[in-house]
Amino acid sequence: MPETRSYTLDIESLDLDGQGIAHHDGKVVFVDGALTGERVVARVTRRKPSYDKAQAETILRASAQRTTPPCPHFGVCGGCAMQHLDVAAQMAVKQRALEDALAHLGKVRPDQILPAMQGPAWGYRHRARLSVRLVPKKGGVLVGFRERRSSYVADIRECRVLPPHVSALLLPLRGLVGGLSRPDRIPQIEVAVGDQATALCLRHLEPLTDADLRRLRDFGEQHRVVWWLQPKGPETAHPLDPAQVDALAYALPAYGLRMHYRPADFTQVNPFINQALIARALTLLAVRPEDRVADLFCGLGNFSLPLATQARRVVGIEGSETLVARAREDAARQGLADRTEFTKLNLFEVDAEWLRGLGYFDRMLIDPPREGAFAVAQALAALAPAERPRRVVYVSCNPATLARDAGYLHHVGGWVLKAAGAVNMFPHTAHVESIAVFEPSATAA
Structure with missing residues (x-):
């Protein structure tokens, strides 16, 4: 079949790159510009042994969720992949991606699906x-x-x-x-x-x-x-x-805080969702005034300092000395130094003995990079029941590594995945942010 050939396809689903997925002659075809449920005429642009790539040329039957992209550069610019799909439908795609990853990669299902978190669809990227x-x-x-x-x-x-x-x-x-x-x-x-x-x-x-x-x-x-x-x-x-040097900051008014940072520091792209995500994480942790809380991969204290307004003590651990210094500075600036402790450590090389050495934590928040937190999951799984936090909230930017870590916590450590839900931190893109809640099983060995 020559690469210039076009043929009619029925689109069965959508992948996270915004491509329609169809089948033709027993082969998977990924179709740019096509949506689930559509019938399109597509032109093959690349052939591989196990799949083809194609471009939708004519929409014969359009999806009710198709929208007209407002950006004149959509389709050429790689910044967005899903502007042609209704924002609510984008959220459904991401929620399904999270659930599929947990079920198929981690072999675990949450007891509860959390409501999707959405914010402004435009002008959000700070x-x-x-x-x-x-x-x-x-x-x-x-x-x-x-x-x-x-x-x-x-x-x-x-x-x-x-x-x-x-x-x-x-x-x-x-x-x-x-x-x-x-x-x-x-x-x-x-x-x-x-x-x-x-x-x-x-x-x-x-x-x-x-x-x-x-x-x-x-x-x-x-x-x-x-x-x-x-x-x-x-x-x-x-x-x-x-x-x-200190001109950059973002406010967290619910906690009376302003977080200072530098252009090269990691901060969340979407400040509107970030505020909502902090609120949800703290609600899910159900922190009490007497609690001692761990914030792993704490960065510049985005979760640590709000937690410190509610908990007795917060221990933040981060791999970047620069971000640790930034967190300490802001804690002192905002009168929280006596309730916080920040340490630099490579959290990809920790174990249960290290975790025990930190002392008991009532609650734990984990917010790792795309690589996930497998070493931390292994450490939590190895703790005895009396050593385990009452609740762990895991904020993820990669469904695959969250699923891996959730599967290990559940199947090896006996932790229960109480809830999980997607977060639309990056509307119109393939990026899936999510949040999950774990609790130790009452029957854990």
Whole structure:
């Protein structure tokens, strides 16, 4: 079958890349631009031994959940994969992905499915890494996200998931970078939007000239942004104006807190969902004033400091010394130093003996990176019943590793998966965030 051949397909389901899944001549076909329940004419773009890739050319029968993408760059820009699908339907896809991962990979099912967590569908992305590329054939410098399934930078002029004032900077940034001494040596600009300031962190592979610095300062004043410069790794990032080192922060008004951070620090992309996620995590933990709580992979204290407003003691553990220092600083700044303790440790190399050595925790929160928290799961599974926290809340950004860890906790450790639910931290993308609740089984050995 030649790659240019088109044929009619009935779309059976949707994968997490926003591709329709169909079958043709006993082979799986992934169809860009098609939705569940649709009948489409699709053109084959790539053939593999076990599957084909195709592009929907004509929608013969449209899904009731199909919407018109508002972004003119959808389909080319790789920043979004699901703008053609109703937002509520996107959430259902992610919830199903979570449940399927738990059932098929972890062989475990939650006792309760938590209500889906959703927030604003547009303008939510307060963290972003914009690629920069000098492309003379396209008129100069491009600033934006990469093209879908490509290393090329998309020629985008607006972005609906960025805050409007950041989207409006895309074209001015092209002109700015194009006017620097070495525009070919600027690979990226990191965006961080706080509640009172917007920071742009410029990665530059060659030293900037005095004229470059003047251009940056003039741009910052005109567009009300704070410039940071990063000549090498993230640890080299520093503000162009040292007085603006603490300009970035986000408020957690429910707890009377403002969390300070730097552009290179990890913070959640979506501040609206982050606030709701903290509230749900603390509600699910059911923390009491006398509790001692562990916050593993605590970062800069996003959960630790809110927990410290409710618990007797919070022990935060994190692999980054930079984030540990940031958490300590904010705890002291906000009068919580005597209720918190922060330690640097590689949580991918821990065991039950280490966990016992920390003393008993009434509650535990785990918020790992995509790799999950398998070593922590093994340690929890090995604890005796009297040593186990009464409840563990696990915040995940990868359903596969959550499922792996949940399966181990349940089948080896006898923990019960009490509840789980998806969180739409990244609308219109394939990213699935989730939250799960574990309790020790009454019959655990």
